[in-house]
Amino acid sequence: MNAQTLYDKLWKSHLVREYADGAGLLYIDRQLLHEVSSPQAFAGMRSSGREIRRPNSHLLVADHAIPTRRPSDGRIPNEQARAQVQLLADNAIEFELAHFGMSDARHGIVHVIGPEQGFTQPGITLVCGDSHTTTHGAFGALAFGIGASECERVLATQTLRQTRARNLRVCVEGAFTSGVFAKDLALAIVGTIGASGGQGYAIEYCGETVRQLSMEARMTLCNMTIEAGSRVGLIAPDDTTFAYIEGRPNTPHGAAWERALDYWRSLPTDATARYEQEIYISAELLEPQVTWGTSPDQVVPITGYLPDPSLQECEMASKKIARALAYMGLEPAAAVEGIAIDQVFIGSCTNGRIEDLRAAAAVLRGRHIADSVQALVVPGSAQVKRNAESEGLDRVFIEAGFEWRHAGCSLCVAMNDDRLAPGKRCASTSNRNFEGRQGAGARTHLMSPAMAAAAAVTGRITDVRTLLQGRPAGQGAPWKS
Amino acid sequence: MEKLTQVTSIPASLPDANIDTDIIFPARFLLITEKRGLGRYAFYEKRFDADGAARDDFVLNREPWNKSSILITGDNFGCGSSREQAPWALYDLGIRCVVSTSFGEIFEANCLNNGILPVMVKQVELAALHEDAGCARELTADLVARALVRHDGTRIPIGLPEWQSQALLNGWDEIDRALKEDCEHTERFEIFQRETMSWLYDNETRHT
Numbered sequence A: 001m002n003a004q005t006l007y008d009k010l011w012k013s014h015l016v017r018e019y020a021d022g023a024g025l026l027y028i029d030r031q032l033l034h035e036v037s038s039p040q041a042f043a044g045m046r047s048s049g050r051e052i053r054r055p056n057s058h059l060l061v062a063d064h065a066i067p068t069r070r071p072s073d074g075r076i077p078n079e080q081a082r083a084q085v086q087l088l089a090d091n092a093i094e095f096e097l098a099h100f101g102m103s104d105a106r107h108g109i110v111h112v113i114g115p116e117q118g119f120t121q122p123g124i125t126l127v128c129g130d131s132h133t134t135t136h137g138a139f140g141a142l143a144f145g146i147g148a149s150e151c152e153r154v155l156a157t158q159t160l161r162q163t164r165a166r167n168l169r170v171c172v173e174g175a176f177t178s179g180v181f182a183k184d185l186a187l188a189i190v191g192t193i194g195a196s197g198g199q200g201y202a203i204e205y206c207g208e209t210v211r212q213l214s215m216e217a218r219m220t221l222c223n224m225t226i227e228a229g230s231r232v233g234l235i236a237p238d239d240t241t242f243a244y245i246e247g248r249p250n251t252p253h254g255a256a257w258e259r260a261l262d263y264w265r266s267l268p269t270d271a272t273a274r275y276e277q278e279i280y281i282s283a284e285l286l287e288p289q290v291t292w293g294t295s296p297d298q299v300v301p302i303t304g305y306l307p308d309p310s311l312q313e314c315e316m317a318s319k320k321i322a323r324a325l326a327y328m329g330l331e332p333a334a335a336v337e338g339i340a341i342d343q344v345f346i347g348s349c350t351n352g353r354i355e356d357l358r359a360a361a362a363v364l365r366g367r368h369i370a371d372s373v374q375a376l377v378v379p380g381s382a383q384v385k386r387n388a389e390s391e392g393l394d395r396v397f398i399e400a401g402f403e404w405r406h407a408g409c410s411l412c413v414a415m416n417d418d419r420l421a422p423g424k425r426c427a428s429t430s431n432r433n434f435e436g437r438q439g440a441g442a443r444t445h446l447m448s449p450a451m452a453a454a455a456a457v458t459g460r461i462t463d464v465r466t467l468l469q470g471r472p473a474g475q476g477a478p479w480k481s
Numbered sequence B: 001m002e003k004l005t006q007v008t009s010i011p012a013s014l015p016d017a018n019i020d021t022d023i024i025f026p027a028r029f030l031l032i033t034e035k036r037g038l039g040r041y042a043f044y045e046k047r048f049d050a051d052g053a054a055r056d057d058f059v060l061n062r063e064p065w066n067k068s069s070i071l072i073t074g075d076n077f078g079c080g081s082s083r084e085q086a087p088w089a090l091y092d093l094g095i096r097c098v099v100s101t102s103f104g105e106i107f108e109a110n111c112l113n114n115g116i117l118p119v120m121v122k123q124v125e126l127a128a129l130h131e132d133a134g135c136a137r138e139l140t141a142d143l144v145a146r147a148l149v150r151h152d153g154t155r156i157p158i159g160l161p162e163w164q165s166q167a168l169l170n171g172w173d174e175i176d177r178a179l180k181e182d183c184e185h186t187e188r189f190e191i192f193q194r195e196t197m198s199w200l201y202d203n204e205t206r207h208t
Helices: A006-012 A038-046 A079-094 A111-117 A131-139 A148-157 A183-195 A206-210 A215-226 A239-245 A254-264 A315-328 A354-364 A382-390 A393-400 A449-458 B027-031 B085-092 B103-112 B123-134 B161-171 B174-181 B181-195
Strands: A014-018 A024-027 A030-032 A059-060 A099-100 A127-129 A142-145 A159-162 A167-172 A201-206 A231-236 A277-282 A287-289 A300-301 A343-346 A376-377 A425-428 A443-446 B007-010 B012-014 B070-073 B095-102 B117-120 B138-142 B146-148 B155-157
Touching: A006 A142, A006 A201, A006 A231, A006 B027, A014 B181, A024 B181, A030 A111, A030 A148, A038 A079, A038 A148, A059 A079, A059 A111, A059 B117, A079 A099, A079 B027, A111 A131, A111 A382, A111 B103, A127 A131, A127 A148, A131 A142, A131 A215, A131 A231, A131 A239, A142 A148, A142 A231, A148 A159, A148 B103, A148 B174, A159 B117, A159 B174, A167 A206, A183 A215, A183 A277, A183 A287, A215 A231, A215 A354, A239 A254, A254 B012, A343 A354, A343 A449, A354 A382, A354 A449, A382 A393, A425 A449, A443 B155, B012 B123, B070 B123, B085 B103, B095 B123, B103 B117, B123 B138, B174 B181
Parallel strands: A030 A059, A030 A127, A059 A099, A127 A142, A167 A201, A167 A277, A201 A231, A343 A376, A343 A425, A425 A443, B012 B070, B070 B095, B095 B117
Antiparallel strands: A014 A024, A024 A159, A287 A300, A287 A443, B007 B138, B138 B146, B146 B155
């Protein structure tokens, strides 16, 4: 038998039928549904009178439109948001599907709660009407984002017709230096591959560095895969994976666990398998990364400088850079360190997990945010929030001047109450620095939670490594007044 | 889905690379749960100023491009969020064909599910089409003949796979087709999977 990659194995094990043109009909094991991409799918099911093929393979949760300041009476103030969230709950009742409401202890962002519940498992196919479904690839699951029409198709048929992707291996070796995290690696990879470079590929993250990453860090890495244009980011399941999922509500127990484990251990890429493309990255050389533009691949190390459109050889590249700088209100060739910010956001499906909050709190402990800054921390789930509170992290954030909120997508996507005003600049741990992503006219710099915490303290984009050297609060950077 | 065989229009040029689905359909309008009537929100921040007045500097606000059915875009058009509101809004605006060197993959699939033809061309071809659009020269996207036909009769092939072409040409409802053609295959798969990976059936979610 031919040597296979992890992706090949996941593809083959879910192939319901193969078509002459090489496309395949894939069986979908699990679907997460949220309030934004599911209403039209359920409306379609209702009007066509179709039945849900496998009701117990779906899980519903509202996250995008949820206010992170929970109303005391449980009633969402924004009428449209309230109706949208209610519609999801109503659909769960009508179609008899599992649903976690806003006040449920298991509530949170789809890509945080899937793994928390053990809904996400190695070896499965998992889809969601959300591009960051790549997150679940961290468990060795074939997980990808789809549109609302495809959500409906999965409800009705449990299958999707797909084109098989090519294999791209991103191999990372070496240890992170202090102040460098999975987010920096993810941003550096997106910068290397480019915003569309991953199209047509399933990316597998390999190498000793990746093996050493925790599940939280692996999820951050896989989460950002879509920002390189690829819908699938994968990491082979290993003992770290199994230790994370063992004993969770939806994972197998007893003898079934042992059988599953045997199967999961057969999933990693065969030693002689070939990838169509390979990229090598040395983690030791990585510095903290910051985006400067309006696409996640417009990224530089914290010690770097913004590009100069006049120095570009290609006119198209020059225009692209000039446009991004103009939107961001930045000067060509300026240092990225020192750019003044108005807002800090720590959270999202990229960086809203317990480790992310710990990393930010480690920077903030004993320090206070700059007067000019408004700072928000939003745990990715109710469980992350409880865990953080049990560790006293909420106190660290609150004493530093942060607002401590309830779980939701929050400021990652400007469709709930958390939005930036035009022209406001945000140091953000989310995944997209698109124009208007955090509010019309708002400016986003993507970075790690530790870097966002450092920016909060100084009021400027700051090399977190200077704050991690045990200096007293506020003296980590020369511009702190 | 409405059939799509041929579209003829003066195309509109949106040359910027990486026009993401947040630009095509800004997030705050995602609170709308309908899929019809979204055209008014398409490219909202580009089309309208802060007071809601149409901006003259946006191509789709200007004659003759305000009637375009074909968009000539920049690289990686429709990247980012999976929101199907983006193609719904484009369709409502009258767009039936988008042309680029590459598309966000989820956006491309969403277009095909909504009667919009995505055409991938080479960089040099794209440059020529942008020029045509700027000069208001008509373009035909002929899916039957599998070609974009320019004003001077030159043709650029449409390389869409057969099954996707057929779905557009016939206006197929993909779910209906799947229910008719695939059910037996799916049942066989489930029987096999239940035998070999029973834990996937014993640890499901539950409606409470």
